[in-house]
Amino acid sequence: MEPNASNSVQPDHFLEITPMEVHKVVPPPHRSTIQKLKSRLKETFFPDDPLRQFKGQPLGKKWILAAQYFFPILQWGPNYSFNLFKSDIVSGLTIASLAIPQGISYAKLASLPPIVGLYSSFVPPLVYAVLGSSRDLAVGPVSIASLILGSMLKQEVSPTNDPLLFLQLAFSSTFFAGLFQASLGFLRLGFIIDFLSKATLIGFMAGAAIIVSLQQLKSLLGITHFTKQMELVPVLSSVFHNTKEWSWQTVLMGFCFLVFLLLARHVSMKKPKLFWVSAGAPLASVILSTILVFAFKAQRHGISVIGKLQEGLNPPSWNMLHFHGSYLGLVVKTGLVTGIISLTEGIAVGRTFAALKNYQVDGNKEMMAIGLMNVIGSSTSCYVTTGAFSRSAVNHNAGAKTAVSNIIMSVTVMVTLLFLMPLFQYTPNVVLGAIIVTAVIGLIDIPAACQIWKIDKFDFVVMLCAFFGVIFVSVQDGLAIAVGISIFKILLQVTRPKTLVLGNIPGTDIFRNLHHYKEAMRIPGFLILSIEAPINFANTTYLKERILRWIDEYETEEDTKRQSSIHFLILDLSAVSSIDTSGVSLLKDLKKALENTGAELVLVNPVGEVLEKLQRADDVRDVMSPDALYLTVGEAVAALSSTVKGRSSSHV
């Protein structure tokens, strides 16, 4: 826009195209404080309105709905058919073939006896089948929670010197993890897991996958004296200081099975129809390797094997739980961390597959189901379990229709526990290592990392912090650092809200950011700002400084060009979703500061809550004049520009 001889052309021009009546800003319909509190609490804790279906139902129906709400099995059970069963039995057997070797491997990852992994694949799936609302979740031990459980407990108790105490602490941690998960769900505080952002999780998972894989070097290389630490540096130094312990038979066997498993995984990833290749490969490897060891008596040639396993179902373990004593703090902390990590995985998996099949999963209810499953598990010799991503994917691909596939898996594990345990006596540890490595490699999601880099550099930094924190510091600290940075970013965003300078798009009454839409034009005498965030104590000081700087910049820029100073500061409050007492003071201060320079403060479109609070201020006129309140920026400019014209000409 060129400077004009007469500076009043533009408002005139603007007026021509918008011959408008002015709409009044009215306060929202009155609601009492109690009503407001009620609706606020509802939005905060019941955003999904779980009681919606109960409305207007007769009492009997309400009871049935309530029972179905707490036990989803009552919802789908009655309609269960033979066709569904056919699908479920295939998928159940498929995940069982995966669950048995993984259960044994993950228990070893947590430094627990291998059989605990099988116990944990028997009871929890049954509980989940009754309480859970996801149809695809395959329940059992998972790699990351196993890793964290083991590494946190190992800091204070040695699993080799005091295996019984270690086991007791593991069950106690599981109890507290379950209690914590169920409470989160019951108290509707599920949003706490949202603070683990996707970027954090991707970095964390990749780091954990590397830590887990490094731990497998012990069994893959056949090392007997291995460090007890988890981080990259001590593990690698331990590996290369013990090269004499490497056993070529173990390395060869490990390498062959690793290649076989990775190939199987590759095939299934290329052709999802061939999901059974990767699903069956671990069990096939276990069987094949066991036969090999048995045939060649390989355990005498330096290949370590699992050894004798106890037969029989889960023994009760509620008498092993520690509710007091010196380890209570450790157990509660471990329960908290493993609980939140496994909950995050379980909920994310449930939501992913629910979205694929277009049904709803109630996050808070799922938390209660998973929590209860762990509480029951902790008293039946199970450690922390959740919905595992890889097994759930196999379950989904194998055509699972309902939670019955979990029951099938559980029954298969039961049969194994009762009759097949002697078969595992000669299973070499190296194959278990290869199975774990293959499973966790899928957690390193490089395309997602690239995508994050492309979209948001800050998220990428958070991801790197989680990744390097896990690798070089420790699993739980890496996670804490990443969460801390994410929350700091949110607070920084709140402290430094955006203010946009709006200009008019010629020929319309649309006002948009001057620095974005080049065709948008300033209107002389007006400074139009849009505040893009709630105004609260944390940002009033900034906003005041920033707005005063906008005024200052406007005056120095404009004065030289057009000899016009600000007559009106229009604040578009459409995006200010709430305000507190500091915010009200800010507007008061701004109004006073403007009056000193002879300008006027005009507010546009405050939302209901903001308008109410402004009107409740001690002296409303200190904050806003009733005639300086408009519904749209366009109407404000149209109504006020005649005044500007008057003032400008009197200046000349």
Added chain:
Amino acid sequence: MEPNASNSVQPDHFLEITPMEVHKVVPPPHRSTIQKLKSRLKETFFPDDPLRQFKGQPLGKKWILAAQYFFPILQWGPNYSFNLFKSDIVSGLTIASLAIPQGISYAKLASLPPIVGLYSSFVPPLVYAVLGSSRDLAVGPVSIASLILGSMLKQEVSPTNDPLLFLQLAFSSTFFAGLFQASLGFLRLGFIIDFLSKATLIGFMAGAAIIVSLQQLKSLLGITHFTKQMELVPVLSSVFHNTKEWSWQTVLMGFCFLVFLLLARHVSMKKPKLFWVSAGAPLASVILSTILVFAFKAQRHGISVIGKLQEGLNPPSWNMLHFHGSYLGLVVKTGLVTGIISLTEGIAVGRTFAALKNYQVDGNKEMMAIGLMNVIGSSTSCYVTTGAFSRSAVNHNAGAKTAVSNIIMSVTVMVTLLFLMPLFQYTPNVVLGAIIVTAVIGLIDIPAACQIWKIDKFDFVVMLCAFFGVIFVSVQDGLAIAVGISIFKILLQVTRPKTLVLGNIPGTDIFRNLHHYKEAMRIPGFLILSIEAPINFANTTYLKERILRWIDEYETEEDTKRQSSIHFLILDLSAVSSIDTSGVSLLKDLKKALENTGAELVLVNPVGEVLEKLQRADDVRDVMSPDALYLTVGEAVAALSSTVKGRSSSHV
């Protein structure tokens, strides 16, 4: 609005009144990542653009400006005139008459030797006069910082058993307080003090005033065996368990002087012109009471007096600072808490009077000035000082024009230190107690508390938490609780952003909240939502659930009335000031979920940053179709309503 026979009437009607061309949403002008990072950092750390004045100046001028920036005395010094000096000398002497008794009293409040209070009123004001940019701030010890310093140090070291160590720790804490304050300013992290909201401060101040007053019961009642605790309950029980120690002479004297001081305060509050009444009253009380004690030998009748004070200026104390040893943690913590509290008071006072006289105070620069003042103070036998609210108000009322009034005060204190110290030997402690009570009573701001109750109930709760926390738990814990709750509220706001359902105001192309503006009407086939916050990892889950519920509610409500389902979900993103990778996924998921039901996602007015991030998504079409992007809701509805009409009639 009544149900219509034909559901296409409204879009038609809407089209009639807005014969519009459609404006394109364009990406903002290109800027590189470095440029963006630069401007983001500038907005975050330099919102007030302190280097603005340097732009386009010759080098010599730049040097002068820089010197003036760091030493504001160079700015106003050259223009200093005799007229200004006349004003400053009056105000300087006035605040000196207040500073001397208050200095002695506050040092006793901090359990330090009374003379340290005078030392602290000599050096720091001189430093501030050179470095500070406020013209009204009267610098010296303040009640709350003194209270906190004393109470935190007393937890580990007894001031009576080991007075030298206690003094060393006080100076060391002052050093760390100053270091912390200066670093906050230097690193431009001044916004950290913004997290102490006005509501928190009002509650905290009132609580601290009560705690301070309770402590004065010791000297006001003449009790010799007083509790060392600070909280309400132990202090009151200590007072009433020692009724035998009450001395009627002390009580009588205390009562008389308290009434006198409160009356003087009342007079000055009613008539600000008589500011000198309350300003002079403390010194008058000290002189009068000293004469009384001296004349009647009252110290022999149970009235305790200050006793002999050392003469002479501040001795150096840099050799008394503790930088290691077992008390380092205590000293750093005490420094942090007193530093942030005294900084908050100093900055708030500076800003208040700057706003009254319409000049600017640079918060970060002030922090450096106050910090440096405390660092220098800690090596010249001073404890934590800042700009005191009550004394600054007197300074302002007495007509202070520049920081020279601080110099005058300092010189007066110097004369006192050199020559007048013997006069204080017979000053009774009870008068000092009365002076403190009178000073802190002004910190209880009941009208402000009422105002907060009226405007924002949540802020009121925060205020109460701070108040009761300070009274019943401890000064620092009360503060921590209130800050924690304030931050939790912000996080909750971020986690649960508002979504508004918009409707058209008939006869216009304005769209406003349906639940606020009763005349606003839904447009059949459209669900128009406005998201009122940045979209990030902490709220995507909630937003998804909430939006899906809006859709669900729309369909159940509308279906019965008008047999129309949603054809378009319009998301007004004007208020979404930023988005992260989770937010991009949310839009992707929403688009997919809508496509399953045959509806389409339309985005309106994404701001520059958001638009860029959406376009950088892997496959843009997954997130938004280029033809489903509009500049205003009105244009989107106008352009799309013909489609709805077509679809609806084909449904029939």
